[in-house]
Amino acid sequence: MNHQKTVNHPDGRIVRTTSAYDCGGRCPLRLHVKGNQILRVEGDDAPEPNQLRTCLRCRAYKQYVHHPDRFLYPQKRVGKRGEGKFERISWDEAYDTFIRQLDRIKATYGNSAILLATGGGYLASLHQGGLAASRLLNQYGGYVTHYGNISSEGAVWASLTQYGSVMVGHSREDMMNSKLIILWGWDPARMISGTNTMYHLIRAKENGAKIIAIDPRYHDTAATLAHQWIPVYPGTDTAVMAAMAHVMITENLHDQQFLNTYTVGFDAFADYVLGRQDGVEKTPAWAAQISGVDADTIQTLAREYATTKPAALMDCQGPARSAMGEQYNRCASTLCAMTGNVGRPGGSAGGGLMGIPVGHMFRQSAIPPGKNPFEADGPNVKGTLDIRMRVKKRIHINTLWDAILEGTKGGYPSEIKMMWSMCNNYVNQIGNSNKADKALKELEFIAVSELFPTATARYADIIFPVTSAAERNDFTRPWPSGPYFTVINQAIEPLGECKSDLQIASELAERLGIEGFNPHSEEEWLKILFDNNPEYTTHIDDYEAFRQKGIHRIDLPEPIVAFRDQIKDPQNNPFPTPSGKIEIFSRRAADLDNPACPAIPKYLPTAEDRFDPLAEKYPLQLLTPHPRNRVHSELYLVPWLREVEEHRVWINSKDANARGISDGDPVQVFNGRGTVALPAFVTERIIPGVVAIFEGSWYDPDENGVDRGACANTLTRDAYSGGGACVMNTSLVEIKKVQGSA
């Protein structure tokens, strides 16, 4: 295959499509296809400067779709559970086994013993995640499932509390209007926060914006752009923010007019900051002790942010994936209000940089899953801030394994006996992978719908091989860039015997005797999904042209700015909160009467923060940032992406020297939950006292329980914050050099 000429292929064709990974980008692709083979990828051909340029991940699309390790046929387990040994079987046998087990478990334990585990592994309208499977299991009498997502719960809770909405984003073009951009825990060079986000950021800098990066790491975005890097210890961001507020209040730099007009509860927050509540003034010196950022730096930062207008505080979600995560996003939003930057071009609303109200993944259409009978007698959780309500009938995503092991006696909604899993790799991607190993060995039956032999798929008894986006037709959307809508146009016929999740659910329904489960063809579905989404019908006249072009861009007279209307005309446009204002003090949070969910944003100590006595044993804080060469754990096996960057643990030279570790040395990182083995990357780009392992590398324990795949979550806790954030960035570890290979 080396150097074979694929240039002029007369019978080749170009397919305009996009992928549906769990990333923020939706990049137009032009796939060169010949026969049933993708030959290569070209990107968007719109005229510059508006090309939507794909990142390295989709550049390797061919190696992903045609990867030799893909499951092309149904499989059954032949080795021990978790060993990953499978044998090809027919679809008939796969379906029969699945239905036999499903029926048996239902008859023996009831529907609540069936766990449906779905995820973001494929984000589009028709074949989205587990929608088809939930539709099926709803009609089958119900199941238990999980609540929340790994990425953004802290930000979601913060935004719902503060603003009553998660539509807190600006379209990325708006950064051109900013004079100061603070990247707080945000590395869009790696984490695709919407196609072209990094490009917009670069242009904003070239346009004169000052860029400050606050992060434990000097990540690639900071290294490319930042005028200033402020290293900070994980989990202490909120302390720095509270001290910034202290500077603004004591120096009278805050926008009192704005606070009077648009917010409630600032006085309560000011009381906290000035120490009127607890006798502790949140001064820069106080925050310096906690965060490692010196007092002068905090003071200068606060002054600069308060006096540079407009300024965009871009508080991404990484620091919120921690034990008090939502406090960080809430405090950021509070600073945005204190500086009058909410609703202003070039400003920001904080809150984790989430949705925009058009052309965004949040408002993608989807097939209707129906209602889950198991949840029928549960509480109404719509819009609630009370996580305790949300976990009455569902399991918090980051406690899935514990729920399997502990069941109702652990306070979980049911006793789980089987799992059907799709569009996820949760063994890898939720906290405490060793607990996953234990839990999944307890189950009576596991079916996994997958493309690849992932860490999760290895535990399956039955594998349903599913198609990739290249083998499907669908609609999908990006995060806040553009805005635009994209189409997935089928490039090749399903490989081997792969089927889509919807087809699998439909065929199971037929065998289960569930009538009318799937009344439409794929084409009919697509038209219905299009017609039923007012965003499409408002912006697109020609359905066929949309399908053919694979993209529709929405021309906006000006960039989208969250809450622009509320700020312009507050009388007629209240915020969607109970008070109609930005709630710096939240009555709803106060009513929760939960110390982990204070009514105003606060810095609070937590388990496994840097002051936990456990730090004597495990003195290093672990960060688990996004990788650049895969999307979480998707694309892990793709060779062109693997070679881009070796999987290594970042460690400061000071910590490395203290342990006799040199760059490239094999090391083990460990704590009470597990041990991972990988080489060290000794660098000055991380604050001493912190190590970083990029999430998504596949869990692969050897016979001694050492994770040779070095999955970050082998070391993380399976717990959640008061607002439901997964605590991926709140773990303590130690690291040691080992002999031989890692």
Place this chain on the structure above:
Amino acid sequence: MQMGFYFDQSRCTGCCACQVACKDWHDVPAGDEKWMRVLYSEKGRFPNVFVAYLASACWHCAAPICADACPADAISKRENDGIVLVDPEKCLGKDDCGAKCLKACPYDAPQFGPEENARMHKCNFCEDRLAENKVPNCVEACPVRALDAGPMEELETKYGTGRTAEAFTWSKRTRPSVILKAKSAE
């Protein structure tokens, strides 16, 4: 006329989309053979760190020393556009000739696969795309538009004549066809 590259190091995030896109276009398997490479440099001590990436292909030198070094005459400079091409058929193979081109090239541009006595391959400026008036695939792939390509005169008009960048040394002897925008410590 001489075709060449522009590289803006101040924009490059080191993402390697250029490297992957090059491999995709030219069907080069994963491994050491990289016609486009992204080099990493890190300097300084915490918290005063300087990091730079350098995208590095073949710079299609005005005086390609690789061609002089090749005992089999496998490397030639194309008259009309100055791109430097290798004829793998003529190449003796790395083990037989000792990779003389690679030793001569100041930029490590000649590349070899893992196979025994591998023949030399390297960036060919995407000559097939060039024939269709398209920019090289790496250029089109760069998400932050840190790369450009075209006739050197045009590039000079657009971008000036920068010859320095972190981890790059302009060779007076070979005169690489590249214009650079250096990244400096803030």
